Amino acid sequence: xADKLIxxxxxxxxxxxxxxxxxxxxxxxxxxxxxxxxxxxxxSLVALPANCMSAVSFLYPQISFSSNSMITPFAATGxxxxxxxxxxxxxxxxxxxVVGFAGDGGxxxxxxxxxxxxxxRGDRVIYICYDNEAYMNTGIQKSGLTPYGSRTTTSPAGxxxxxxxxxxxxxxxxxxxxxxxxxxxxxxxxPEDYLKKISKAAQCESTSYVxxxxxxATGWGFPIEQTVQMGKEAVDCGLWYxxxxxxxxxxxxxxPGTFSPVEEYLKKQARFRHLGKEDVDVILRxxxxxxxxxxxxxxx
Amino acid sequence: MNGKKLFVSGDEAVAEAVRLTKPKVISxxxxxxxxxxxxxxxxxxxxxxxxxxxxxxxxxxxxxxxAMGAASVGARTFTATSSxxxxxxxxxxxxxxxxxxxxxxxxxxxxxxxxxxxxxxxxDSLSQLDSGWIQVYCENAQETLDMIIQAxxxxxxxxxxxxxxxxxDGFILTHTxxxxxxxxxxxxxxxxxxxSTENRMDLDNPKTVCYAAMNDYMEFHMKxxxxxxxxxxxxxxxxxxxxxxxxxxxxxxxEQYRCEDAEVVLLTLGSVTGTTRAVVDAMRGEGYKVGLxxxxxxxxxxxxxxxxxxxxxxAMGILxxxxxxxxxxxxxxxxxxxxxxxxxxxxxxxxxxGLGGRNISKENIxxxxxxxxxxxEGQEKEKIQFINVRCNYHG
Amino acid sequence: xxxxxxxxYNMPECVEDYPLGAFCAGHxxxxxxxxxxxxxxxxxxxxxxxxxxxLVCPDGVIDKSGEQLEIDYDFCKGCGICAFECKVGAxxxxxxxxxxxxx
Numbered sequence: 001x002a003d004k005l006i007x008x009x010x011x012x013x014x015x016x017x018x019x020x021x022x023x024x025x026x027x028x029x030x031x032x033x034x035x036x037x038x039x040x041x042x043x044s045l046v047a048l049p050a051n052c053m054s055a056v057s058f059l060y061p062q063i064s065f066s067s068n069s070m071i072t073p074f075a076a077t078g079x080x081x082x083x084x085x086x087x088x089x090x091x092x093x094x095x096x097x098v099v100g101f102a103g104d105g106g107x108x109x110x111x112x113x114x115x116x117x118x119x120x121r122g123d124r125v126i127y128i129c130y131d132n133e134a135y136m137n138t139g140i141q142k143s144g145l146t147p148y149g150s151r152t153t154t155s156p157a158g159x160x161x162x163x164x165x166x167x168x169x170x171x172x173x174x175x176x177x178x179x180x181x182x183x184x185x186x187x188x189x190x191p192e193d194y195l196k197k198i199s200k201a202a203q204c205e206s207t208s209y210v211x212x213x214x215x216x217a218t219g220w221g222f223p224i225e226q227t228v229q230m231g232k233e234a235v236d237c238g239l240w241y242x243x244x245x246x247x248x249x250x251x252x253x254x255x256p257g258t259f260s261p262v263e264e265y266l267k268k269q270a271r272f273r274h275l276g277k278e279d280v281d282v283i284l285r286x287x288x289x290x291x292x293x294x295x296x297x298x299x300x
Numbered sequence: 301m302n303g304k305k306l307f308v309s310g311d312e313a314v315a316e317a318v319r320l321t322k323p324k325v326i327s328x329x330x331x332x333x334x335x336x337x338x339x340x341x342x343x344x345x346x347x348x349x350x351x352x353x354x355x356x357x358x359x360x361x362x363x364x365x366x367a368m369g370a371a372s373v374g375a376r377t378f379t380a381t382s383s384x385x386x387x388x389x390x391x392x393x394x395x396x397x398x399x400x401x402x403x404x405x406x407x408x409x410x411x412x413x414x415x416x417x418x419x420x421x422x423x424d425s426l427s428q429l430d431s432g433w434i435q436v437y438c439e440n441a442q443e444t445l446d447m448i449i450q451a452x453x454x455x456x457x458x459x460x461x462x463x464x465x466x467x468x469d470g471f472i473l474t475h476t477x478x479x480x481x482x483x484x485x486x487x488x489x490x491x492x493x494x495x496s497t498e499n500r501m502d503l504d505n506p507k508t509v510c511y512a513a514m515n516d517y518m519e520f521h522m523k524x525x526x527x528x529x530x531x532x533x534x535x536x537x538x539x540x541x542x543x544x545x546x547x548x549x550x551x552x553x554x555e556q557y558r559c560e561d562a563e564v565v566l567l568t569l570g571s572v573t574g575t576t577r578a579v580v581d582a583m584r585g586e587g588y589k590v591g592l593x594x595x596x597x598x599x600x601x602x603x604x605x606x607x608x609x610x611x612x613x614x615a616m617g618i619l620x621x622x623x624x625x626x627x628x629x630x631x632x633x634x635x636x637x638x639x640x641x642x643x644x645x646x647x648x649x650x651x652x653x654g655l656g657g658r659n660i661s662k663e664n665i666x667x668x669x670x671x672x673x674x675x676x677e678g679q680e681k682e683k684i685q686f687i688n689v690r691c692n693y694h695g
Numbered sequence: 696x697x698x699x700x701x702x703x704y705n706m707p708e709c710v711e712d713y714p715l716g717a718f719c720a721g722h723x724x725x726x727x728x729x730x731x732x733x734x735x736x737x738x739x740x741x742x743x744x745x746x747x748x749x750l751v752c753p754d755g756v757i758d759k760s761g762e763q764l765e766i767d768y769d770f771c772k773g774c775g776i777c778a779f780e781c782k783v784g785a786x787x788x789x790x791x792x793x794x795x796x797x798x
Contacts, residue, residue, distance in 0.1 A: 009746035009759075016698045016755040019770065020723040023753065025730060026774035031753040038755075043503050045373065060513040060520075061704050066721035068501035070372055070510040073392050076365030079357055083327060083369020083377075084501075086353035090324035090375050096503055114365070117358035191750050225775030228751045400716040461715055499716035506720035522710045 005199040006039050008192050013038050021064040022056040026224030028214035028231060029053055031188050032130040033101055036210075039198040040126070042067050044097045045084050049111060050074040051103035052137040052216075053130070077102045078114030081125040097202060099126040104145035105135045107211075108169045115209075119178040122206040128198075129171065129209070132216035140219040144169040147239070148286065149279045150271045152219075157274040167286055172211055176245040181206045183245040187213040189231025193242055193253060200244075213240050221270020230268070236260040238287045241294065250298035262287065303546070304482045310473035313441040313480050314380070314406050314466075315340030317448035319350045320488040321404075323378040325370035327355040329363040331385040332418055333470040334408040338380055360385035364392035364405075371401035372509050374500035376452065379403065382470055383410035383424045390428060396463050397432030398524060399510045400499055402455030403463040404448065405433075409570060409621075410470035411656045419657020420470040421621040422569060426598075426630040432524060434464040434531055435599045437569045441478040444468045446548055449488060453538050456495050459530045469571040471657065483546050491545055531600045553602035555594040558584060559609060562591030564672035566617040566651075569595050569631060572660050576619075579665040590669050595631065603638050610639045614676035615647040617668050619687075621654035628684055647675050653687030664688050697760060698767060699723050727754070731773035733788040739763045741785035748777035748786060 006012055017037035023030040033053050037044065046069040048054040054071045057064035072080040077100045085098045102111050107129040115127060134152050135141040142155040146164045149157075157163040175183045182204045186194040194212055201208035215230040217223065222230055234240040238259040243252045263280055266272035275283075294300075308316065314337040318326070326345070328338035344350035353370075357363045360381050367377045381389060386407055396403055411421040425435060434454065438444040447466045455464040468474060483491075501507055513520050536552040543549030558580055559565055568576050573594045580592045593609055593616075595602070610616060616639075620629025627633065632650035639645045651668050653660045664687050675681045686693070704724040707713050737748075742764065749757040749764060753776065756767040778786040 009750040012750070014697050014758060014760045017721075019699050019721070019755055020701075020727070021754070022727070025753075025772035026776055027753050031751065034753065034755050035750075042506065045501050045503075047369070055512070058508060058511040060511050060516055060718060061722055062724050063508045063511065063718065063720055063722045065508060066506060066699060068503065068506045068720060069508045070501065071512065072369075072510070073361070073365055073395055075361055076392065079327075079362035079365035080369035080372075082355055082357070082362075083325065083366030083371075084373055085369075086325045086327075086355050086366070087370030087373040087375035087377070090353045090370070091373060093373070093503060113358055114362050117362055120358070121355065188751075225779040227753070227774075228776055228780055501717070507717040508720050509717050511718060516713065519707070519710050519713050523713045523715070526710065527715070 005196050007196045012195065017042055017066045018057065018064055019066065020062065022059070023052060024218050024224070026217050026227045027052070028188050028216055028227045029130045029132055031227070032128070032194070032212045032214045035191060035195060036099070036101070036128055036198045037067065039195055040097045040099055040202055043095055044068065044099055045088065047072050047077060047080045047084060047100045049077045049102050049106040050137065051106050053101055055137050074106060075110045076114050077106060077111050078116070078118030078127065081127065082118050082121050082123045085123040085125050097126060098124065099128065101128050101130060103137070104129065104131040104133060105143040108144035108171050116178065119175065119180050119207045119209070124205055125207055126201045127207065127209045129211045130214040131211060132214050132219060134219050136216050136219045145171065148283055149275050151274060152271070162275065162279045163271070172243065172245070175209045176250065179248065180209055180245065182208040185211045185241060185243050187231040187235050187240055187242065188215070189213070189228055189233065189235055190242060197244070219271070222268050233260060233265045237262045237265045238291055239265065243298065252294055252298050252300045255295070255300050303484055305479060306482055307477055307479050308441065309336060309475055309477050310441040310444055310468050311336035311475065312340055313445040314448060315344065316482055317445040318378050319344045320483065320485060321449055321452050321492055322350070322376070323352055324375035325353045325355065325367065325377045327357050327363045327366040327370070327377070327379050329357050329360045329381070329385060331360070331382045333410060333474040334380045334382045334406065336474065337406060360388040361392060364389040364396065367403050368392060368396050368399070368401060371396070371403050372501055374495065374497055376495040377403050378405070380406040382408040383412055386424045386428060387412065390431070393428055393431035393433055395510065398520070400461040400524070401463060402452070402461055404451040404455055405463070405465050406448065407465050407467045408470040408474045409467050417656045420472050421655050421657065423622045425465060425467050426622045429599055429630065432462065433599065434462055434597070436464070436466055436597050437595065438466065438468045438473070439571060439573045439594065441473060442480045442548070443550060444473065445480055445482070446542065446546070449483070449492060450538050450542055453492055454531065454534055457534045460527060460534050461499060462528055462531065467570065472571045487545060491542070528600050532602070535597065550596065553597045554605040555596060556609060557592040557594065559591035559593065561589055562613055563589040564615040564617070564669065564676050565591040565593050565609060565613050566619060566665070566668055566672065567593040567595055567631065567635065568619045569621065572619065572621070572654065575660065575662060576665050579662050579669065583666065583669060588669065588673065598631070598634065601634055601638065606635055606638045607641060610646050611642060613646050615672045617649045617651055617672045619651045619653060619668065623652050623655065649675060649681055650684045651687050652684060658688055660687060697758060698755070701726055701769060726769035727772050728769055731771065731791050733773045733775065734768065734771060734791055735766060735773070735775070735777050735786050736789050737764055737766065738785045738787070741783055743783055745782065747780050747782060751776055751780050
């Protein structure tokens with residue numbers, strides 16, 4: 001159990017609890033999972049629905065989790081977490097974390113019902129959504145968290161459509177609307193901030209939610225060694241933000257004075273390279289509208 | 301042996317039995333006609349007579365998923381559903397059975413939409429025969445109560461480790477009142493020790509459950525099948541032990557009622573068995589050699605018992621309260637497959653009745669036996685016959 | 696043990712020997728070394744021990760427990776994030792099979 005907040009590599013244990021997995025080289029999701037497990041420790045009961053991470057880490061006889069772990073039905077992460085916690089509580093188990101890692105599809109689309117139920121029940125579980133902005137495991141299909149203009153295998157970009165035509169669902173605020181005890185957005189591009197947020201979630205006495213942007217070189221189309229860099233640039237250009245919802249209040253953790261150029265961030269990725277000026281403008285307008293609201297309403 | 305007598309509905313009987321079996325976690329989503337069972341259980345949790353975690357889940361899929369989560373850490377778990385709810389959680393049923401978690405679930409048999417209907421038939425549970433769950437069908441509230449208690453003992457047996465579905469007819473049993481005998485808590489505690497298993501996540505010795513197996517899938521599934529084949533032995537033992545302790549025997553996988561010298565028999569599932577008993581008695585009184593075969597378990601399928609009965613009769617009627625559209629009744633298909641092993645199988649009729657709760661009266665049952673007796677004498681009969689239809693049809 | 700090691704896996708001889716449900720955690724039967732085209736090599740003279748590479752490796756193959764950072768080449772996939780993120784350029788990506796300068 002994390003008594004003090006872990007905020008840097010020095011405080012982080014050398015032990016690895018998510019190891020030997022078969023994710024793509026340079027996988028952002030696996031970094032998110034690995035770091036969370038290092039903060040939460042070996043006395044964790046981990047549940048993953050169908051997603052990249054479960055597909056690469058639970059293939060009998062190769063098991064990459066050193067802590068207890070299971071795969072859940074795709075829609076059921078939130079429900080299974082509640083069940084694990086109820087069982088653990090009923091059996092009088094002590095000193096453990098119940099944690100789930102779901103992807104963006106498993107959270108915002110098929111998994112949203114069970115997530116909503118879990119928060120409503122208020123069980124002491126940690127729900128981590130690692131967001132690679134598409135159904136990557138099944139071959140890069142559009143999800144509810146695929147950003148506008150993103151080319152995916154089910155939202156192709158062509159003469160008629162710019163790729164995905166809808167904005168990302170606002171999962172952070174949807175979760176906050178449940179009056180959850182603790183929720184946070186994070187990015188593997190800011191790993192120290194992410195470590196701190198996992199530590200805080202670990203200390204939360206009811207349900208907590210961490211939404212971590214986890215760039216996917218395979219799906220987004222950029223050189224694999226730049227995964228962490230892309231996670232940073234997404235935040236720096238304002239298309240993602242680092243924030244928390246705690247005790248009923250929104251707080252922005254990082255307020256860039258000037259955003260780095262969005263177009264540079266977009267053009268580095270094959271999924272956006274087709275975008276014309278009009279589409280980039282749509283993205284900019286949406287970003288600016290969002291940030292105006294954030295800067296007016298949230299504590300900064 | 302003399303327990304407390306209660307006048308309760310089938311749903312209430314389920315709740316009383318659940319309280320006696322002391323599950324640690326209940327996950328429940330309401331659906332007619334199971335609702336009273338989960339309502340009563342919540343009363344017991346509230347007043348402290350049942351010490352369990354009661355999870356209000358947001359759907360049936362979540363009800364079974366949460367139950368699976370609790371079972372995965374080694375907690376005895378209970379859930380209940382019916383009809384559409386069973387189908388909504390259908391994805392999770394093989395999940396649970398493949399992971400070998402001995403969850404016990406009460407299913408209030410209710411028909412499937414569309415047309416949309418609330419009343420009882422067996423379409424719901426029969427559609428899930430392939431899910432890897434043990435399935436038993438109860439004739440009355442007393443049997444249901446007793447089977448909930450037996451179910452944990454069967455499911456949690458280390459040789460079996462398979463989840464079990466206890467079926468009772470919606471409304472016909474769930475909402476009608478019956479005098480039942482409730483076993484004492486101390487006796488049930490003795491009959492049903494606390495659940496303990498190595499098949500769980502363990503903080504001191506970490507494990508993985510519900511993992512993927514691509515290369516070895518065939519072997520894992522075969523292992524599940526081989527362990528299910530051990531269930532009949534355990535079922536018979538538990539039935540005998542329960543009878544010895546509590547005074548009620550149910551004859552294991554199949555009950556044969558007055559079949560010893562029967563020329564024709566009718567196979568039934570669930571509450572219609574009770575009506576059929578009365579008809580058999582009446583017709584026997586009139587000199588007809590008729591018998592009743594109460595199919596209690598459909599999974600594992602009682603191959604031996606069905607073969608033996610089939611070998612000794614001239615004609616069999618299989619009463620299906622379901623229809624696999626485009627073919628025949630599901631129980632009929634199951635029975636036929638077993639009987640095909642015989643060199644001289646008996647003649648058979650598949651009676652399709654009770655769909656959407658359509659009544660099956662004593663007159664209807666007499667009619668079925670008449671058909672079978674005439675079939676046994678050599679008359680030609682329609683293979684599939686619909687019972688108590690409102691109007692004409694051409695088929 | 697800080698990191699699981701590859702263990703010998705004996706396939707069950709008979710269906711009945713397969714696990715009944717639960718199986719042990721942290722069980723690795725093969726490594727990922729074969730994925731690599733390039734391997735990272737740390738120049739320990741340049742390394743300032745900031746631990747950034749240890750932090751951002753998606754596979755956790757960099758071990759900080761000793762005097763110097765060590766890489767578990769059984770499981771390194773050669774993605775190059777460590778080399779890219781190193782602020783002082785202490786990590787080079789060397790083609791597999793080339794003579795690596797291990798200093």
